[in-house]
Amino acid sequence: MTQNTSKLTEIFTTPFPYLSEFFLTIKILAPLWPAIILFGLISNIINIVVFLKAGAKDNMTVLLLCLAMSDLVFLILITPSTCSYVIQYLVRSYPWPFDYFILHYLLYWPAFTAYDLSAFISVSLGVMRCACVAMPLKFKLVFTKARTIKWVMFLVILAVSLRIPVLTINRISWRTDPRTNVSSPYLKPVNNIYMSHINDIINRGIVIYILYITMVTCVIILTFKLYQASKIRRSYTTEQLRASDQAPSKPVAQGLNSKDVQVVKSVVLVCIIFILSQLSFLLTSTTRLFLPDFDADQQFAYLFGILSQINRTCSYLNASLNIFVYYNYNSKYRSVLHSLLSVKGRK
Template sequence: MLNQTSLNISMKTDSNLSYLRELNIALGVLAPVWPAIIFLGLVSNTTNILVFIKAGLKDSVTILLLSLSLSDACFLILITPTVSRFIIIHFAPSWVWAVDHTIIHTLFYWPAFTFYDYSSYISLFLGVTRCACVAVPLHFKSTFTKRRTVVGVVCLFCLAVLIHLPVLTIFSIGWRKDPVTNVSIPVAVVSGRQTMVKINDLLNRNTLPWISFITMIGCVALLSFKLFQASKIRSLPASGDKTAAKTDHDNKLSSKDVRVVQSVVLVCSIFIIAQLPALLYSTIRVVNPEFDHGGRLVNLFGIFANVSLTCSLLNATVNIFVYYNYNSKYRSIFRTFLSL
């Protein structure tokens, strides 16, 4: 019995060491680019916010894109302490911390991903509303007004906070006396972590993300089909058949509508690509407990976790390139800012 217990402890220790080795390898490759991505993301989202405010919130799409930029900026700001802790522990292991360094990780990590998930809900709202307006314009063209869009954005934020309460409420600040210096230092206190994290994994890392992911793929497919259909209609010669002409007119998208749909498709596609690693490792983690800290597949878990974080940072950063290429008004105001 004692030998079996010793063997289990030894296997767990080896697994933890393996995880740390994989974590170090992943951090060695990915960590150097994280500060650059965060910096670029903060600059790009600040630019987006200024441009959209300057353009005026005259339609639902602009309101949603502004909300998305604000949420992405909040995510990048809140995730910075966690990323900084990873980098310091990896590149400066002898760093002397003024406070318990787990505070830096735990107190900011879940609020950061609350905003990240909020961004995903905004992207989903954007994709679904554009699908409705393009697929059934007569019914939905005037449905998504500015006021209703603002109400929707506020409701989505409340929903994001509400469903993250299990992990937002398990951490608090306590005090512990340092035996060496005999000085009390602040530490992170965790209560009910195991249960709350399981709830969060099932709800916020699997069920809702998969629903959003599948819905988003459907939106992108439908919008892409409408773009293809619009391009074919534009290339057809004028027809003398009144019925056919009326059908063509009903399916035709204006140049402005085409650019809006193209930008929405790209924003949603970026979300789909960035979300895939997180979905895969979160689902495998629930199905196979070995794919986790201390498990047999901890090597893959360490790699997926860091790749997922990198994709999350990129997802909150690169939308500026979409807006610049497919929004002439954005491009004009952006160039005005550059000339100041």
């Protein structure tokens, strides 16, 4: 076992508050991770195939396609870290043939860079749908398909740029065991504490608050528009409309036809999944601002670890559950999926 792994094992065999709760959390959540990730990989591949088959001809479909791609990349990149986590904490005596931290941390930050991109795309979905409801006549002129693709490319650059501090801290080096004279690779952190602190301020502080507030605002606006549209629809159903020239002026919400309502519902549900999955991250960031000891290697390390595993589980769920939303509230998605399944059934 490597030196880093020995230190890690020593830490987790030392009496500490919340130790039993921490391992209980691991034992409850860790068995769920492989199933969630496998389902997420399959569901996002299905989403990508369906959206490509349907033809990404409008901004919403382009964003949904890009969201499925970024979710897929996140799940692929986070799989090694998850596997190492499950092995390390459920089989703590596992004799690692190489430095455990290579598997655990090397792709961890690239994975969460992809997760950030998914968050940015989800927020863009909410904002664009709000704009569509608020200014339906101008919306198509503002966010065309070409501009949406350029916007996604900008989001990719933004996600990578914001994570540069932690994307540059890990590198693979070689060291020689004096007992065996055998060289082996290990993960060498560079400026880890300083860069992680910058990451905490930017990505786990400022960015997450901006995204969360924006998404909550979008959900409130869209939910109100849905309520307004349903209320108007009920009033016109129960009351006989007079002649068109005597009818009152129509509010914006009345412009939501049944198809628009389904699209708005699907976007709202995607936004809600994002909000719920980000809530534990937000709680962690807020607590760390007011309680510095709520962190790894501090007084509340294991309590911090409990919430961290909940955060990890929520991120997997966030990247895996959108297929249910699309299937239930996107008629075009459903029809394309049924056609693909029927073709494969005939074969």
